[in-house]
Amino acid sequence: MDLHLKNKVVIVTGGAAGIGAAVVAQLAREGAIPVIFDRRTPKPALLDTLESPGRRFGFHQLDLTHEAACAAAVERSLAEFDGIDALVNNAGANDGVGLDAGRAAFVHSLEQNLVQTYVMTHLCVEPLKRRRGAIVNISSKTALTGQGATSGYVAAKAAQLGLTREWAAELAPFGVRVNAVLPAEVLTPLYETWLQKQLEPARALGRITSRSPLGQRMTTAGEIADLVVFLLSDRSSHTTGQWLHPDGGYVHLDRALPAAT
Numbered sequence: 584m585d586l587h588l589k590n591k592v593v594i595v596t597g598g599a600a601g602i603g604a605a606v607v608a609q610l611a612r613e614g615a616i617p618v619i620f621d622r623r624t625p626k627p628a629l630l631d632t633l634e635s636p637g638r639r640f641g642f643h644q645l646d647l648t649h650e651a652a653c654a655a656a657v658e659r660s661l662a663e664f665d666g667i668d669a670l671v672n673n674a675g676a677n678d679g680v681g682l683d684a685g686r687a688a689f690v691h692s693l694e695q696n697l698v699q700t701y702v703m704t705h706l707c708v709e710p711l712k713r714r715r716g717a718i719v720n721i722s723s724k725t726a727l728t729g730q731g732a733t734s735g736y737v738a739a740k741a742a743q744l745g746l747t748r749e750w751a752a753e754l755a756p757f758g759v760r761v762n763a764v765l766p767a768e769v770l771t772p773l774y775e776t777w778l779q780k781q782l783e784p785a786r787a788l789g790r791i792t793s794r795s796p797l798g799q800r801m802t803t804a805g806e807i808a809d810l811v812v813f814l815l816s817d818r819s820s821h822t823t824g825q826w827l828h829p830d831g832g833y834v835h836l837d838r839a840l841p842a843a844t
Contacts, residue, residue: 587818588613592615592660595610598621605807606673609805611640612632620645657706666714670703670717671721672721676736677723697738712758717816719763722743723767726744747826765834766802766807766830
């Protein structure tokens with residue numbers, strides 16, 4: 584299926600690794616122009632994809648909590664590519680800031696996981712209006728299920744869902760679509776790091792995958808990316824204000840369902 588994304592300019596925050604990198608790679612394969620905003624540099628495998636003949640991309644290394652740096656990078660992107668067609672607010676991390684952490688840590692978690700989402704959307708909204716573009720916010724199943732000991736992250740991800748509906752309402756008159764994707768259990772580099780800190784990583788992974796009704800496995804970053812890229816395309820031209828769950832039924836089905844035989 585042609586998603587009609589050729590030469591579309593898409594900013595992806597946190598696009599150097601994990602789900603963000605999978606989104607960037609899929610955009611490149613579709614002929615889009617991904618623009619990475621990240622404090623990290625892309626891994627060699629991602630650069631190999633981006634630097635293939637005929638492909639164009641952008642990369643701005645910055646701290647997304649620094650508004651001036653974000654504003655400058657957006658302006659440079661506009662100057663280089665003459666517009667912005669879409670924004671993927673993907674950056675963030677489950678930082679484990681719970682009730683015991685206190686106000687300063689909680690506010691810092693919101694800055695890292697929520698405020699930069701608002702700032703990036705604020706900076707990109709006028710170019711998106713001009714192109715009748717699209718926004719996808721990467722939230723989390725924890726916004727709906729809770730997790731325990733991660734108040735900051737859950738508050739941020741739940742707020743992203745509210746902002747998805749708010750921005751969809753505000754931007755509908757301009758033809759800008761806004762949707763959210765809620766990953767559940769995805770084996771990203773951050774997740775792998777967490778697993779390796781467990782006493783028995785293999786057993787911990789087995790407990791997690793057993794809770795996925797469809798296939799009793801982790802969702803892949805590529806599966807998340809496929810949905811995100813579809814939502815950015817005009818193939819989903821009448822979809823806005825939606826929260827989508829590519830999670831093998833984790834949130835909406837009984838997690839005690841037996842595996843397929």
